[in-house]
Amino acid sequence: MPLDINTSISQEQPLLVLENLRSDLSSPPCSMTLSSGQMIILLAPKEEFHHALMGVMLGLNKQLSGQISLFGQQLFHLSEKEACALRQRIGSISASGGLISNLEVMENILLPTLYHRGISAETRKQATEVLARVEYSGSATMLSGLLNIFHRKQIAMARAILMNPDLMIYDSLIAGLNPEESDLLLNIAKEFHHEKPGRCSLFLTTNQALPSLLPDAINISLTKGSLS
């Protein structure tokens, strides 16, 4: 069970708005609106486009042009403290899993919770439950640098679930996985999407088959330029 935190998602205000956003020189401008409760697949022609886009959405890189608004706030106009608070409402699964290699599996899962909220025995119990939920079969004390890509993504997902975010961003979620592993992660993502009213999920991918695996999602293709 994820932690119960008091963040409410506005039903009227879009969670994410991109206006003519260009994350790098070679990418086409991207405009889209992600409203409360939506699940969107953003199909990009190249992986580097959506990697760069994810970097911009998390405030890691500045966009070349255009505007980005997250939860009604201009990300690059925020102070570091405000941006940090905003990022706690976002769960992100990067293509490589995005784990801290010198931390153990359980330490990785608990890291953001420990840093932002502190942990109790109850949190540890929840972390163990989340680990079981993502069907992780390895050791909780293994260093994450030694894990394969599937396990890394499972752990990243468990970490995000524990934080109970309002917006989930999946970067190449099923890249490098076999069909069974892909199904498992997509089913967890779908289930998690519906657990919190208003939660949004954004899948960034180059995989043309993903829309057929997520029939409920709205499909947007970055190659077509302006999107809505």
Place this chain on the structure above:
Amino acid sequence: MIRITTLGNPASRKVLLKQIYFTGFESAKVIIVIALSIGTIIIAQSILLVGSGNASITAKALIWIVIREIGPLLTALIVIARSGAAISTELGSMKINGEIDTLVGLGISPISYLVLPRIISGILSVFALTIYFETAAIMGGFLVASIGWHLPAEQFFQGLYNTLTVQQLVISGVKSSLFGLIITITACQQGLSVGRSATMIPQAATRAVMSSILMVFIVDGIFAILAETFGMN
């Protein structure tokens, strides 16, 4: 701006404890072995110079060399070789693997989670290791001198008591803490300056080691001049 209050964060505190264990505890063995050797060498050279009958002068020489110079300096050099290189390599690898970006994406400040605990642990560890070093060098030197040359313990400790001042201990403590600060800031700065190429990691480690050595010697020189100028001998 780095705020010490961020160490109130449980995640940062956990990193601090790990770093203290890595730098302050795991280095202790090598520091003590080197200190025993240095103490022995200094005592042996002093006895060759003034003879074994002058325990008081031998003790003075040991205090002057170990507490005032060699203790903080050699401890700093050992920590640079061991922890300075390790910190810059670790942070450089994290940068290349996108782990720093992951932390930022999770709303975790790399400064408060990675850098600050390493700096605080560097200051505390070099300070503590310098105390180990100085104690081991003096005790080791005395043991070797008393066994090898039958140096009278009473004279030796009387010499120590007469020579050692609070001022010297304070200077040694301040110097070692400053060295810890320099070593860790340089290592973190070099580690986080790594770009996207793996070849930049060893380059950063080399720069961290060389810059730290240079800075430590410069600061040590400044301390020596200030001590002489203000008569803090």
